Amino acid sequence: MKKIYVKIYFITETERRMGMNKLGLFLFMTILMMIWGFNVSAIKILVSSFPPITITAIRILVAGFFVFLMLGVIGKVRRPNRKEFQYIIYGGLFNITAHHFFLAHGLMETTGANGGLILGSGPVLTAILSAIIIKTMPSRMQIIGFIFGIIGVSFIVVIGNGGLSGFSFGDIYIFLSILSQAFSFILISKAAKTIDSRLLTGYMLVFGGIILAIIGLISEPLAFTNLLDAPSSLWILFLASAILATAIGQMGYNYAISKIGPAEAAIFLNLNTFFALVGSALFLGEQITVYHWVGLVFIIPGVLLGSGAIESLLRKRRTEKMKPIKEKNVANK
Template sequence: MKKQQIYFILFLIMVAWGFNVTATKVLVENFMPVTMTALRIFVSGLTVFIFLFSIKKVRMLTKKEFIYVFIGGLLNVVAHQYFLSTGLAQTSAANGGLILGLGPLLTAILAVIFLGSSLTSIRIIGIVLGLAGVSFIVFQGSGGNAGVSAGDIFIFISILAQAASFILIKKGSESLDPRLMTGYMLVIGAAILFIISLFVEPKGLASMANHSINLWAIFFASAIIATAMGQMGYNSAIGKVGAAEASMFLNLNPFFALVGAAFFLGEKITVTQVLGFILILFGVVLGSGAYEEMYRKIKRNKNMTVAK
């Protein structure tokens, strides 16, 4: 597959992920969030396994792999999805999408702490810009802490948990196909979320009854297209073009989340949110190391051209 085709697929995945913030917002307003999320993630995991069975990529995990998958599932699925769904029930889809845009930046910070990645001056500038962008968003229209909603905090915890899981996924994928790892994490995470829902939402399953076909269409589109196909497609792209190039496309997520919130939910996009998005965008490009990677690549290509 040519790079242009992979880039086009990544672009479509970012559209799906951005709009999925809006879809999740709609779902949590109509279903009990934790129960709905558990069932949605289970459908996603089931979809991944059906695909992997069809290409004969399913196998049992070793004890070491299971540990990575289990802890990764707790962070990437249970914590991330729990706080995402409960957070979106208490904040706007626009705010949620913009805060989720911090993913690559938080991953880079954790990589510095736990994997020994270098922390350059450019990355420090990026981290400051990214955090400033989030500050603009959560404090919009207020003079202090009153501007920070519980939903905004939950969304931040959600993306922090997911970023932490990427460190474990990187370790686990050394011996395990990332797509298979994704499938196991989704199913295990869904089971744990469902157990939690029985305690925090005793009437959760009853809340899933008597809804429109359109709402169920959103549910299955979110589960199958955004989560199952999106995760597998993104993981596959990382293997083909590298993590640095693939992560650049994550910068499109907040943009499509804003578009989805405005177009489908009628949410008003403020100047403050746009300014926050711009700061987060520059923060992610600089803080995640993507700028340095691009600079090295351009310099390397230039030197090769001169050598010829």
């Protein structure tokens, strides 16, 4: 009896600690999504105050070097092989260079609210590209999610801006930004089979940042002289964006995927869109209209359905319900 009691106590105590750890991780993810959402406003302020490409390149490089510093401390840095290096090049071009190039230009010509909402369609675009490129066909639930996502983004960009006459090229740039990032996720999923995703992120940040810096030197030759005149408050915002949002944020999100799974982690990306709206109202003084909220109502279920998060959770719940039945049948035999 004593042995059985000790065993039951051990299992109960283990489950209790795991639950507390999971609760702490959920709290961390919520805070991370708030940082990422508010970072949309931070980037808009930075690209409006500095030469956009140059400041974006410096921010990415600072984030990349910070990632390598953290990985070096825990002994996770190594040289990639030839195949991994190819993924770093292509991933860096799409995930870093193209994504941040279009994001910087887009936020100069559109509102932070629109930018945040269009970025919120990323998981749906990733699911669509997965179906096209790696032949992962969407389910009925995902197709419904795609439709909801398209309606939500269209509602914000077209109706929310006063019809087609109010359509902004900045909105197109933001869409190209998230499209290039969504495509890079396909490459990253293949590369992560042989290389630590955190190390892959560091290499891509440095490589993509160097390419952006070269583009900045060509398109903004006097940029570095303008940087010296910036007030200290902008540099504090710059460091917060580079270290908290880009470096630590990306590594933290990858850690969450390894602990709770990609589907469960994807659910939190909906909070990113919500906090981007809140941030644009708090920090940029932008007006959040009823059209933005209606678009958000469509985007949230679109992401949940289109990313497959709901289906994954339903399957997990059905599996957990079947466990006691299976164990009972085995015991009876």
